[in-house]
Amino acid sequence: MSDLLVVEDLTVTFPTARGPVDVVRSVSFTLGRDETLGIVGESGSGKSMTSLAVMGLLPKGARASGSVRLDGVELLGRPDRELRRLRGDRMSMIFQDPLSSLNPYYTVGLQIEEVYRAHRGGSGKDARKVAIAALQQVGLPDPERRVDYYPHQFSGGQRQRVMIAMALVCSPELLIADEPTTALDVTVQAQILGLLAGLRKDSGMGLVFITHDLAVISSIATRVLVMRQGEQVEYATAEQVFAEPRHDYTRMLLDSIPRIDDPLDEGVTA
Amino acid sequence: MARYLAGRAAGVVVILLLVCLFTFVIFFTLSPDPAVMICGKTCTPERIHQIRDALGLNEPFLTQFFSFLIGIFAGRDYGEGANLVHCAAPCLGYSFQTNQSVWDMVVERLPVSATVAIGAAVLWLLVGIAAGLVSAVKEGTWWDRAAMGLALGGSSVPNYVLALALQYVLVVQLQVLPFPQAVAFGDDPVVWFQSYLMPWVVLAAGYACLYARLTRANVIDTLAENFMRTARAKGLSPVLTMRRHALRPALTPIATIFGMDFAALLGGALITETVFGLNGVGKMAADSIAKNDQPVIMAVTLLAAFFVVVGNVVVDLVYTALDPRVRITAR
Numbered sequence: 001m002s003d004l005l006v007v008e009d010l011t012v013t014f015p016t017a018r019g020p021v022d023v024v025r026s027v028s029f030t031l032g033r034d035e036t037l038g039i040v041g042e043s044g045s046g047k048s049m050t051s052l053a054v055m056g057l058l059p060k061g062a063r064a065s066g067s068v069r070l071d072g073v074e075l076l077g078r079p080d081r082e083l084r085r086l087r088g089d090r091m092s093m094i095f096q097d098p099l100s101s102l103n104p105y106y107t108v109g110l111q112i113e114e115v116y117r118a119h120r121g122g123s124g125k126d127a128r129k130v131a132i133a134a135l136q137q138v139g140l141p142d143p144e145r146r147v148d149y150y151p152h153q154f155s156g157g158q159r160q161r162v163m164i165a166m167a168l169v170c171s172p173e174l175l176i177a178d179e180p181t182t183a184l185d186v187t188v189q190a191q192i193l194g195l196l197a198g199l200r201k202d203s204g205m206g207l208v209f210i211t212h213d214l215a216v217i218s219s220i221a222t223r224v225l226v227m228r229q230g231e232q233v234e235y236a237t238a239e240q241v242f243a244e245p246r247h248d249y250t251r252m253l254l255d256s257i258p259r260i261d262d263p264l265d266e267g268v269t270a
Numbered sequence: 271m272a273r274y275l276a277g278r279a280a281g282v283v284v285i286l287l288l289v290c291l292f293t294f295v296i297f298f299t300l301s302p303d304p305a306v307m308i309c310g311k312t313c314t315p316e317r318i319h320q321i322r323d324a325l326g327l328n329e330p331f332l333t334q335f336f337s338f339l340i341g342i343f344a345g346r347d348y349g350e351g352a353n354l355v356h357c358a359a360p361c362l363g364y365s366f367q368t369n370q371s372v373w374d375m376v377v378e379r380l381p382v383s384a385t386v387a388i389g390a391a392v393l394w395l396l397v398g399i400a401a402g403l404v405s406a407v408k409e410g411t412w413w414d415r416a417a418m419g420l421a422l423g424g425s426s427v428p429n430y431v432l433a434l435a436l437q438y439v440l441v442v443q444l445q446v447l448p449f450p451q452a453v454a455f456g457d458d459p460v461v462w463f464q465s466y467l468m469p470w471v472v473l474a475a476g477y478a479c480l481y482a483r484l485t486r487a488n489v490i491d492t493l494a495e496n497f498m499r500t501a502r503a504k505g506l507s508p509v510l511t512m513r514r515h516a517l518r519p520a521l522t523p524i525a526t527i528f529g530m531d532f533a534a535l536l537g538g539a540l541i542t543e544t545v546f547g548l549n550g551v552g553k554m555a556a557d558s559i560a561k562n563d564q565p566v567i568m569a570v571t572l573l574a575a576f577f578v579v580v581g582n583v584v585v586d587l588v589y590t591a592l593d594p595r596v597r598i599t600a601r
Contacts, residue, residue, distance in 0.1 A: 057502055088505035095503075100496040104595055105518045114514075115504045150594045166504070 002072045004206040005031040005054070005174055009066035012049045012058065012230075024049050025230045026066070029223075033173070036200060036207040038221030038238070040214050040253065046230040047210045051176045054208075055093050056083040070174065089119040092167035096179040098159035102151035108135075108162045109147035116169050134165035139195060157188035161195065168199065175200070176208045181216060193220060215257045218242060226250050274598045278583045287339075289575040290568075294335050297564050303327075304366050304564055324349040338363070338568070362572075363565035365558075372569045375554060380573075382452075383550035386542065387535035389466055390473035395528065398478040399521070402485025406520075407512075409490060417482065424479035433472045433545040440468065450546045473542045477531060481524065488520040495519070522592045526585050533581020537574030 012024035024046040031037045039047045053064040056075060068075045070091060075083065087093075095101040103111060112134055113127035128147065135143035138161040151159055160180055167175055177196060181189040197220045200207045209217055217224065217238070224241040226234040226249065234247045245251045305321040306313070322328045326337055326348065337346055341361035348355045348364070357363065362372035401421070405414040440447045450465040492498065493516055501511045538552030547553070551570055558566035590596045 055503060057499065084505045084507070086505070087503055093503045095496060095500065097496060101500045103497040103501070103515050103519070105522075105593065106514070107594075114506060114510070118504065118506050118510070152595050163500075166500075 003030045004033045004035075004071060005208070006069040007050075007054065007067070008069075010050060010053060010068060011065050012046070012053050013063045013065070015061050023062075023230050024053065024064075027225075027227070027232050028066075029225050029232075029235055031174070031206045031208060031223075033206055034200075034204050035223065036197075036209055036217075036221045038214075038217030038224045039208060039210045039227060040212065040217065040224060041227035042212055044229070045227040047227050048178055049230075050227070051093065051178055051208060051210055055087060055091060055176065056080065057087075057093070085119070088115045088167075088172075089170045090172050091174040091176070092170070092172040093176040093178065094160070094163045094167050094180050097183050098156065098163045099151060099183075101163060102159060104151055107148050107150055108154070108166075112147075112162070112166045112169055115166055119170050130169060131165075134169045135162070137168070137199070138162070138165040140165070155188075156184050157191060160184060160188075160192050164192075164195065164199070168203070171203060172205060174206050174208070176210070178210045179212070180209075182211070182213075189216070196220070213257075214242075214253050226253065271598060278586075282579050282583060285579050286572065286575060290339065290572060291335065293568055293571045294331075294338065297567065298331055298334070301562055301564065304562070307562065308366055324353060362569045365563050365566050367558075367561050367563045367566075372565045375566065376551065376569055376573060379549055379551050379554050380536075382548055383538045383543065383552060384536060385466060386469050386473060386539050386548065386550060386552075387532060389470040390477070390535070390539075391528070391532050393470050394474035394477035394481055397474070398481025399485045399524070401478070401482040403489060405482065405486040406489035406493065409486075414486075418486065421479040421482045425476055425483075427475070429472050429476055430541050430545055432475055433468070433542060436468050436472060437546075450548060452549055469539075469542050469546050469548060472545075473535070473539050481528075484524055484527065485520070488523060489516060492516045492520040518592070522589070525592060526589055529581055529585035529588065530578070533577045533584075534574070536577040536581075538570065 007030070008028045010024060010027045011022055013020045013022050015021075027046070027050055029037060039050065041047045049058070049062075052058050053062075054068050054075070056078070058064060064076055066076065070086065075086075102108065109128060109131045112131040113124065116122070116127045116130050117124070132143045132147050135147060140146055140158060140161050146154075151162070154162060163180075175196075180196070181192050184192060193216065196207065196209070200220075207220075209221060211217055214224075221238045224234070224236060224238050225232055226241070226247065228249050234241060234245065234250045236246070240246075241250060242254070245254060303318075303322075305318045305325065305327060308321055309318050319328075326334055329337070340346060341357060341359070341363065343359055345359035345361045346357055348357060355364075357371065360373055362376070364371055365375065401417050405417045408414050437449075441449055447464050447468060448461065450468065451461060453461045453465055455462045498511065498515055501515045506515075538550055538555050540552040540556050542548075543550040543552035544556045551573060554566060555570040555574075557563070558570060587598075590598055
């Protein structure tokens with residue numbers, strides 16, 4: 001069986017007043033079914049652009065070259081009309097800030113239903129049942145009632161659960177999560193991570209998890225891609241990266257994770 | 271909800287009373303004696319006193335003010351004995367100039383102003399929003415630049431200039447339109463339409479330019495929202511993405527502004543009505559100010575204030591229907 005997602009030599013170029021700038025340079029990775037890839041890097045390292053290029057959602061003017069294959073099918077250079085059929089259906093994405101990523105003018109039910117209806121058709125009644133089931137699946141209490149709530153009526157963690165329900169309503173093979181826990185507080189972060197890991201395991205989909213925080217993916221990633229300034233500096237299994245990082249930058253990222261047994265720096269008080 | 275509405279209604283009444291009071295104070299203290307004006311050139315002090323009596327101007331300020339207020343709700347009497355005239359509620363008094371009932375004048379002229387306002391509003395909403403939408407979607411193209419350049423230029427042209435230019439070209443030179451006439455729709459729909467066409471265009475032009483720029487800015491802001499990226503990530507069609515996810519957030523603020531603009535226009539389009547000789551509330555206002563016809567000035571001021579204040583309440587209610595994040599809470 002072929003790998004689910006193969007990215008080869010992916011380069012993303014932005015036109016600027018001073019000529020084209022590569023924000024992602026020659027990035028390559030593969031993601032198997034049933035696998036979780038963690039993409040780690042600081043802001044501006046190109047990790048979000050990499051994922052947007054996979055989804056075909058790059059901002060206007062940006063150009064992607066190289067190869068992105070989903071289940072053996074090349075995605076780069078395909079017209080948007082065809083990519084649209086894949087997005088939300090076979091590959092989905094969730095984002096950092098669930099409040100601004102949901103449309104404040106519509107109920108979460110409608111926003112989940114419209115994905116289902118865009119790809120599967122069917123009546124509004126069916127779609128509503130699917131939406132309720134999707135909310136149930138992500139552990140939102142009282143989904144029959146909450147399906148008619150607006151995004152502002154949920155807490156941050158609940159909103160991210162709604163986003164996940166929306167992304168998974170068509171049972172995609174690939175889910176890209178772009179910093180899904182960054183805007184949440186720590187206990188909620190852990191719940192969302194646990195939820196994503198559980199859902200991934202149950203469905204057998206591939207998960208790309210983007211974060212700037214190595215600690216976050218240590219628990220769920222099978223492989224890790226470390227990016228810096230648009231380039232990949234390390235790509236290995238999670239055990240390797242955490243046990244014996246080969247690159248200084250990875251080591252630096254690892255050292256930046258605060259540990260309970262770290263000696264306190266002089267002069268630093270809580 | 272009922273409590274909220276009652277509170278807002280009370281607010282409306284208080285504001286209208288204050289507007290009444292201020293307008294009354296201004297004319298009581300600042301304007302020349304209307305009795306002198308009515309009396310004309312050959313006038314005796316006795317005659318002036320008689321007129322002042324008939325108009326109730328010899329009463330103290332507060333008595334006059336309350337008589338005016340009571341007149342609106344219960345009607346009032348002017349003069350005494352054989353000269354007694356009863357003015358039924360809602361009584362806004364009689365024009366110093368024509369002796370016509372001011373309420374009757376308002377009732378007669380309001381439909382004209384409403385016709386001007388509604389026609390212009392339809393025109394400027396269609397043209398302004400459409401132009402703004404296309405500009406936003408085609409941001410940075412020649413169309414966008416041309417449309418926005420025109421909108422900027424257009425909103426800088428005073429509407430009396432546009433009115434006179436249109437009239438000169440279309441009526442005098444090309445003779446494609448008749449000079450606007452006071453024709454009811456039922457009598458001759460074609461002449462009615464031809465008569466109102468220029469006022470509509472003139473009044474709508476400035477608003478259309480403004481609304482095009484507003485729409486463009488709002489749509490561009492909305493297109494940059496994260497939820498638009500989500501909509502694309504969901505694989506929705508561009509049409510659905512635009513229609514459902516972009517338009518409602520982008521146009522909701524415009525609905526608010528429109529409510530205010532339209533309400534203000536119901537109080538009369540002073541310049542447009544005057545230039546085209548339309549007998550609306552706006553022209554009535556202009557005429558009454560020119561002739562210091564106090565009862566009429568009071569009436570048009572109150573009417574304009576009424577529409578603006580009520581329009582405000584309506585806009586707030588509509589906003590709660592359009593934006594689910596806004597909810598009514600009684601204070």
